[in-house]
Amino acid sequence: MATTNLRKQLLQLALPLVKTHGFTREALSLSALSLPNPHAEPLRDTAVSSLFGEGDEARRTLTSAWIDEGRTQMRQTPSLNVRDALHSRLRYNEPVLKLLPEAFATMALSSSSFHLIDPQPALKHAASVADEACVISGDTTTGTMWYARRASLAAIYSTAELHQLVSPKTAYEFLDSLLDTSTKVKNSLDEAGLFATYVAKSWAGILKSRGVF
Structure with a gap:
């Protein structure tokens, strides 16, 4: 103990x-x-x-501890809606934004010499942020709607966070545009297999562009 x-x-x-x-x-x-x-x-x-x-x-x-702390910081932000909650999570990234590609690479890269991308850490991270945002906003959906809502927000947040890594100044505007067209995002990304493939390819592209591997 x-x-x-x-x-x-x-x-x-x-x-x-x-x-x-x-x-x-x-x-x-x-x-x-x-x-x-x-x-x-x-x-x-x-x-x-x-x-x-x-x-x-x-x-x-x-x-992982830093990511967990990000959710704690979300809860401490005075907000009653999803948009503000997700904005606060993006702000949490800002002081260490330049360090995140390498940190995410450490989380995502397998121990294989082929440097395979494991999407599970990214999926878990995005899902936990989406769930926290729903709790903060008082979301009371149940059943299949519960899963659909969180899948959609996970896709939106993950996409916005990846955008933030390459274009920090437009990250909030980009997030808002995704939230405003969430139906389109949900239709294209909330199916688990497609979302996992999307995240893996996106992380790989970002990390390679930064010379992480």
């Missing part, structure tokens, strides 16, 4: 360090200096591995 609590505490303390140190093992190591009873020195690499995983696994752990 003590180890679990320490791990959670260090992850939270590492989040502000992402802005200056990226989604790195170094950020996790330095987080120990901000404990209520600070360590005299950063965590050793062996300690980082023990708490957060070997190699890139520690970076994935930090990225």
Whole structure:
């Protein structure tokens, strides 16, 4: 239990360090200096591995924690509608926008030497943002409408976030345009297989264009 609590505490303390140190093992190591009873020195690499995983696994752990914090920030935004909730989530990206392609690559790339894209982390991320936006807005749909609404918003948010990576200044306008034509987006993207393929190809294109792989 003590180890679990320490791990959670260090992850939270590492989040502000992402802005200056990226989604790195170094950020996790330095987080120990901000404990209520600070360590005299950063965590050793062996300690980082023990708490957060070997190699890139520690970076994935930090990225996942940062993504989770984004949903927490959404809940703290005074909003009663989906549009404001999704806007707030895009704003959360802004301080680390230049770091996100590499962070997303770490999450999405398989361990294979062929650098295969696994769309599941992207799908899970988009779905969780969509669900949070629905909860914030007080959405009370049930049954198939519940799934359709979230699938549509997941597609919209994922598309807007990918757009944000290449054109930050137009991201909010682009998101609004998708929300205003959500029926068209839903019809083209909410079927699971098509959405997964779309996300995989889009992430691959963005990451390759940034020279991540």
